[in-house]
Amino acid sequence: MLRSTLLRISENEWCNGKLPRYGVVKRAVRRFMPGETLDDALDAAERMERNGIPTLITCLGENVADEAEANAVADHYVAAAGTVAARGLDAELSVKPTHLGLDLGIAVAERTIRRVTEAAEAMGNWVWLDMEYSRYVDPTLELYRSIRADHTKFGICLQAYLYRTPADLESLIPLGPGIRLVKGAYAEPPDVAIPEKPAVDQAFFDLAVRMLADDAQQTGMRAGFATHDAALIRRIEAWALGKGLDPGAYECQMLYGIAQEEQKRLARQDKLVRVLISYGEHWFPWYVRRLAERPANLGFVLRSFLPRRPSRD
Numbered sequence: 001m002l003r004s005t006l007l008r009i010s011e012n013e014w015c016n017g018k019l020p021r022y023g024v025v026k027r028a029v030r031r032f033m034p035g036e037t038l039d040d041a042l043d044a045a046e047r048m049e050r051n052g053i054p055t056l057i058t059c060l061g062e063n064v065a066d067e068a069e070a071n072a073v074a075d076h077y078v079a080a081a082g083t084v085a086a087r088g089l090d091a092e093l094s095v096k097p098t099h100l101g102l103d104l105g106i107a108v109a110e111r112t113i114r115r116v117t118e119a120a121e122a123m124g125n126w127v128w129l130d131m132e133y134s135r136y137v138d139p140t141l142e143l144y145r146s147i148r149a150d151h152t153k154f155g156i157c158l159q160a161y162l163y164r165t166p167a168d169l170e171s172l173i174p175l176g177p178g179i180r181l182v183k184g185a186y187a188e189p190p191d192v193a194i195p196e197k198p199a200v201d202q203a204f205f206d207l208a209v210r211m212l213a214d215d216a217q218q219t220g221m222r223a224g225f226a227t228h229d230a231a232l233i234r235r236i237e238a239w240a241l242g243k244g245l246d247p248g249a250y251e252c253q254m255l256y257g258i259a260q261e262e263q264k265r266l267a268r269q270d271k272l273v274r275v276l277i278s279y280g281e282h283w284f285p286w287y288v289r290r291l292a293e294r295p296a297n298l299g300f301v302l303r304s305f306l307p308r309r310p311s312r313d
Contacts, residue, residue, distance in 0.1 A: 032257045033278050038080055041279040044256060045091045052267045053275055054090035056128065056253070060280035061099045067108055070101030074112035078119040085123040092126040094276060097140050106139050110146060117151045124153075128180055131157040134164075134192050141168060148175055155222060159184035160204035161193040169207060176219035180253060181207055182226045201232055208236050212249055224274070226253035230262050237271075247271055 034044035045055040064070045077093055084091045095116060101108035117127045129144055131137065144156045155178025158165050162184060183200050184193060194200050210216065211223040225236060233252060240249060251272035254263055266273040
């Protein structure tokens with residue numbers, strides 16, 4: 001019930017307009033987001049990289065209202081690709097289709113996303129296409145297939161909780177794609193998405209195993225498993241070890257500020273790990289969805305409301 005309540009809050013216009021103004025909410029989000037600007041994100045990426053952990057960066061936002069706004073977002077990412085290269089960072093880009101105009105038509109989104117992928121690939125960098133609500137899956141896959149035909153450093157996100165995802169994965173494997181597997185964080189009806197957490201965990205594991213199968217790996221697939229579930233990560237690790245897979249066969253992807261000890265453990269063991277750093281002004285829906293993914297994080301938020309103890313200095 002807590003998860004569904006948080007997801008409803010993330011979609012509520014009043015909450016999105018009012019709650020981000022409160023200082024206590026801004027303080028709480030700092031655990032998950034180093035700041036609102038690209039420089040904030042890249043400064044954090046630089047710190048992560050000094051500890052042996054490369055990053056992904058994403059500018060928060062979705063459902064732009066017109067082409068001018070979509071073009072501005074594309075301009076931002078093109079400039080970001082250049083800044084990442086100039087600073088010599090291993091920081092890939094992650095974009096949302098609706099942030100780049102998907103609601104305005106697939107042609108608009110393809111034009112803007114192609115601009116970003118072309119700019120990033122010219123710098124030797126990757127772009128990852130995020131997945132949003134289930135109603136966007138088909139056009140997002142269409143975008144991916146079209147652009148991936150021309151740009152190999154282009155990945156896509158798949159959501160384990162959708163019943164359709166195993167079939168979508170099978171359709172993508174022949175492309176030798178980059179796939180970032182997540183559990184899923186949107187409010188979806190039970191006939192579209194698996195409602196029970198244990199079943200979602202099993203679906204995630206089954207999809208991970210499929211991505212690591214010999215025929216999938218032989219296509220050149222790049223596999224990324226984006227979860228903070230330490231038990232699930234260890235289950236995948238044990239399966240891969242039992243199959244004799246190279247540690248570089250997959251990458252664990254996590255969010256900035258979450259499961260930091262697990263990130264360090266993986267890095268110490270020379271496992272591939274990459275951290276997603278989000279930034280931007282439109283952070284509230286994303287932030288609440290992160291809480292819904294792991295309601296235990298709500299305790300951190302509630303502690304932010306408590307008065308601070310006076311300093312003893």
